[in-house]
Amino acid sequence: MDYLFAPMEGITGYVFRNAHHRHFHGIKAYYTPFISPNQTRKFTPRELNDVRPEHNEGVPVIPQILTNKADDFLWAAGRLKELGYTEVNLNLGCPSGTVVAKKRGSGFLEYPMELDEFLYQVCDGLAKVGMELSVKTRVGKEKPEEFEELLSIYNRYPLKNLIVHPRVQTDYYKNHPHMEAFELAVRESRNPVLYNGDLFRRAEIEAFGQKYPGISAVMLGRGLLTNPALAETKASCIAEEKAGSVPQLTVERIRAFHADVLEGYRKAIPGDKNVLFKMKELWTYLGEAFEDSAKPMKKIRKAQRMEEYQAEVESLLIEKQIRSEPVFSGWNK
Structure with missing residues (x-):
């Protein structure tokens, strides 16, 4: 099955797409x-x-x-x-x-x-x-x-x-x-x-594929923003010549991905205030990938200066663990 990245207004522009494509794999097309x-x-x-x-x-x-x-x-x-x-x-x-x-x-x-x-x-x-x-x-x-x-x-x-x-x-x-x-x-x-x-979990994607074997591709959006590695499989690792890679999310991968997105926005958007707005929007989803992230996420949202924001993000990356299954919680509750 192929995986498509859904268009998410305000988030999945070219800066984000380039960073995601560089650090993760498995996406056939970005809309x-x-x-x-x-x-x-x-x-x-x-x-x-x-x-x-x-x-x-x-x-x-x-x-x-x-x-x-x-x-x-x-x-x-x-x-x-x-x-x-x-x-x-x-x-x-x-x-x-x-x-x-x-x-x-x-x-x-x-x-x-x-x-x-x-x-x-x-x-x-x-x-x-x-x-x-x-x-x-x-x-x-x-x-x-x-x-x-x-x-x-x-x-x-x-x-x-x-x-x-x-x-x-x-x-x-x-x-x-x-x-x-x-x-x-x-x-x-x-x-x-x-x-x-x-479709927010790998198990859900696999179950969908078994129920609808004739469907050749699924489009993922909010699930990919929470777990940028959601579309990765062993097969896609091999296809990307990363055979030693394991399709999972790690703090190191998030740190590198985040740094790339931040650098891209700082080059493309004038003023740290505007950049911070874009980054905080991304953390609305990415923050759910971490255990017990409510307090550090509140500090990230309240950060007004770039230095403060970067310090709070690094604190989260150091102090909090990635969930065993990073998943968007959904808006059905």
Whole structure:
């Protein structure tokens, strides 16, 4: 089974991707946080920096686009084609209220006729320039029963793959995935189906693979942020010519990974205050990899100066042990 790194807005930009790819392995492709094109026909500096080839050398990257306008999507895809990309991903999963209010992301799922016309135009336009389209989708706006109609629309078009996150928009990231909707996709999709949602432990991934042997890849997000080594297997160690490596997380690996991310942000972002904001966001997940980390994490969050922050991080790394199974605790409680 292949492993894909989910796009996480504000976290998994090129600085993070480069550091993760350097220190961990097992990821077949990293999906970028979404690009949101509009009629200005310009990428923002952040969007352009994130997809520049020189910022992603040696890292397998698939750009994701968020829009409900076919012309804007095709413009962005064309620009990405100029930068060397051959596949783009359509975001039909973002549950953010501000995104949904603009009828984008999972908000677009509420308008199946418009989505159908959008996909018709986009697939026709991409075919003319030799690009492939993948789709990351939720199973509906409010009810998983909506997915039957949505799947019938997806089946009309030649997608590289259909990545199904079996929640509805109103679930956000809470509640449990609606696996009956995912199983509908497994049975009836004419496009290759991939899975995304609540796989936080290796045992869960293995059990999923046994239950759904026809699924060739899973997309991991929050689980990988807590355990950056989650996608590693003995086979991937050998493939990366690291046959002596053991697929596990260690303090030494986290220290080196953290240093790389921090250095990358300090080069890319002006001002320590902005860098600290980005690093603290990462620790929201990474902190859960450590035993009894509540107090040191509180100190990390309160740090106002770079020197203070680095000292608190080092204290955590020295004083606390990695959990026997680092795992994101989930938001279902």
